[in-house]
Amino acid sequence: MKILVFTEKPFAPAAVKAIADVINASGNDMELVERGTRADLLNAVKDAEGLIVRSDVIDAEVMEAAPKLKVIVRAGAGYDNIDLQAATNHGICVMNTPGQNSNAVAELVFGMIVMMCRNQYNGTSGSELKGKSLGIYAFGQVGRNVARIAKGFGMKIQALDVFVSDEVMEAEGVTPVHDVNELFSQNDFVSLHIPATPQTRNSIGYDLVMKMPKNGVLVNTARKEVIDEEGLKKALEERPDLRYVSDIKPAAAEEFEKLFASRVFFTPKKMGAQTAEANFNAGVAAAEQSIAYLKDGWNKFQVNK
Ligand code: 3PG
Incomplete structure (x- = not known):
């Protein structure tokens, strides 16, 4: 069976080799398309039974072009790039890793926080993280790792997540909060880890950002869709002390950079998961999950049940 690995943003070479080794050892064939176009995807997916992607958009058109496709694995956490309803309609299992x-x-x-607190290394006097407070918005896998690292910096940590009990947070040395207004008003830094859903789209805007304490920094490694850009822009205009760092460029990135200069920072391309280790872990997991599903229907991480 053919498993197509289609990544507009390629994995590290060592991860690609490991993925190929896993797929080949299972008796399946891997086709790799890196930095491919939409046309490349529609062509390559025609005879694929499995598909491994990252943030690549997989919609109904792709599924219609793939009559043999049985499983799509998003090598990563967020799956807002995949049309789950279309997959269900086509009888395709979608999993993440x-x-x-x-x-x-x-x-x-x-x-990004350290860079912003050191004034983007421009030689002027910056500030430290020790003793400062951090609010983590969503306490999933990324949020928990953020808390672990924040402890090393000596930060005070709060988190908000309606799906996680207070006991779980307290066991990690994190103070639970139950109101997003409190999370923003009580923390020097707020780090977003919410997925992009109809409920969270445009949910972080003027009112919340304006609640941040003096010199607050908003950090976004989640999705650009969760930000109400107009509201954020207004808040940054009214509060020259506030700063915004993001791994996902806003739609109006150039305008933000022009208006707010060194108070904002955006990575050129989404880089959060772009390490050799993460590529290896997510890529190999995606390969193993694809094979397990094709072999005997293993679907532990199915997201379109
Ligand atoms: C994720 O959802 O796993 C991260 O946002 C990483 O996405 P990427 O694979 O596109 O870098």
């Missing part, structure tokens, strides 16, 4: 790239994303949170 939870946790496999979460440390990489969490480390980037601090990479």
Whole structure:
């Protein structure tokens, strides 16, 4: 059977080799398309039974072009790039690989925080993290890794997640909060880890950001869709002390950079999960999950049940 690995943003070469080894050892064939176009995807998927992707958009058109497709594995956590309803309609199982790239994303949170607190290394006097407070919005795999690292910096940590009990947070040395307004008003830094869903889209805007304490920094390694860009822009205009760092460029990135200069920072391309380790872990997990599903219907991480 053919498993297509289609990644507009390629995995590290060592991860690609490991993925190929896993697929070949199972008796299946891998086709690799890196930096491919939409046309390349529609062509390559025609005879694929399995499909491994990252943030690549997999919609009904792709599934219609893939009559043999049985399983799609998103090598990563967020699956908002995949049309789950279309997959269900086509009888295709969709899985993600939870946790496999979460440390990489969490480390980037601090990479961007430290850079912003040191004034993007412009030689002026910055500030430290020790003793400052961090609010983690969603306490899943990435949020928990963020908390673990924050402890090392000596930060005070709060988290909000309606799906996680207070006991679980307290066991990690994190103070639970139950109101998003409190999370924003009580923390010097707020780090977003919510998925992009109809409920969370545009949910972080003017009112919340304006609640942040003086010199607050909002950190986004989640999705750009969760930000209400107009609201954030207004808040940054009214509060010259506030800063925003993001691993996902806003749609109006150039305008933000022009208006707010060194108070904002955006990675050129989503880089949170772009480490050799995360590529290896997520890629190999995706290969193993695809094979297990094709072999005997293993679907532990199915997201379109
Ligand atoms: C994820 O959802 O796993 C992260 O956002 C990483 O996405 P990427 O594979 O596109 O880098």
